[in-house]
Amino acid sequence: MLLYAVAAADADSMVGAVETPLEPHRSRGLTVFAEPRTQPPERSTRELLDFGRVLHQLWSYVPVLPMRFGTVVNDEDELDQLVAEREAEWTERLCAVTGHSECIVHLPLPDRARSGRTGTDYLRRRATEVKEHDAETAELRALLAAYASEITPLRPVRPQESRLSVLVADEQVEDVRTAIEDWAAARSGATVTGPWPPFSFCQEIGE
Template identity: 30%
Template sequence: MRAEGPGTVEGPGLYVYAVVRAGTPLPRKSGGVGSPPAPLRAVGPGPVAAVVSATPAQLRARRRDLLAHQDLLTQLAASGPVLPMRFGMVAPDEDALRAQLAAAEAGHLAALDRVAGHIEMNVKALPAHDSLAALVAGDATVRRLREATRRRPGYEANVRLGEAVASALARRAGEAGRRALRDLAPMARATAGGPEVPGCALNVSFLVAQDDTDRFRATAERFAAAHRDHVDLRIAGPLPCYSFVEAGAGTDAGGWSAPAPVGGG
């Protein structure tokens, strides 16, 4: 299976959305990638199946197709556990896809069991850039540098002040993010760190039981409101469980290309 990037995909192949348990109902009215989107079908030699469609003649990472891919995964998750594939995953043909599914069957089943009844919530902690007054009041170094800059303004003084402000904002966001992680982790079955995001002090995904989704979000939003002078806490979800299936669906489990996290996002 090949993972295509944002360029054009041309030629034969099956566009793969996800791996599910055999018999999982497919959405009756669903979009999917391409314009118009090709019909969905399930391909599988046993207890697991891949949800696929024909690959469009031209496939680009346009907003419409990215959202369609994500929406289809969300619809599938309403019917059972899903191992989501990243946008642009293409199998060369049905025989190759069936062979990969058979070789990775044990890993897929274990991963499906792991995420069954769960969703992914992603939390990012960013500096609260609109809280300069609170920062000055609470940080002696920033306060001292600001007073020095007022007394003797100049380029170097402004640079030092700017660097101190940026450092203090990032530090406060990191501290608040770690407190949020301690508060939220007990409500999750597992956590997974996401990729580094420029300007982001913390990027963590949580594997949360579907029944606990509202409680998790409410707790995160209360924390965000109580610490808004320290951190801009951004909460995304429910999402397909991108961050918690790699161990069961990676290349070691029979050649399947691993899904890419989005926490992400």
């Protein structure tokens, strides 16, 4: 079985309308969504994208913790053993993300090409820019602390950009987006995207 996600025990009754190849397996106090497979999945872009698409479909119905892509078990006995080992940890994390969404703040980094200097002047300029960026990031974190239950840095996906992800209660999503946009307007031109499923805070699970 290829494992996709872990959810609360009653999740199987909430996702019956989802058109996926998944089967829910209740184990102890949790439900694990899995796809029957005779072979492990290919490590291909297509398989990975399909996996992500199914996870987003599931989240539209019920909070889930994504499994690491490619996590497999041989049978339900092995699945039950895995759940028994991790139930407390997974239940705690499910409680943390339930009723929450993820917003991502994109912060421009100092542009190295702008400096156009060499030697000591360049290094001083770079040090000043990094210090200013760090101060701006700290100021943003202080602002977000009023809304976010958790904040985590993300790996950059674009050059000259850093990212912060914010876990925020669903009812506060618009408030936090407005606060970030107001803060950014007079500063570095930071932007915010989301709300997204809070997968950055799910501590991807699996073997």
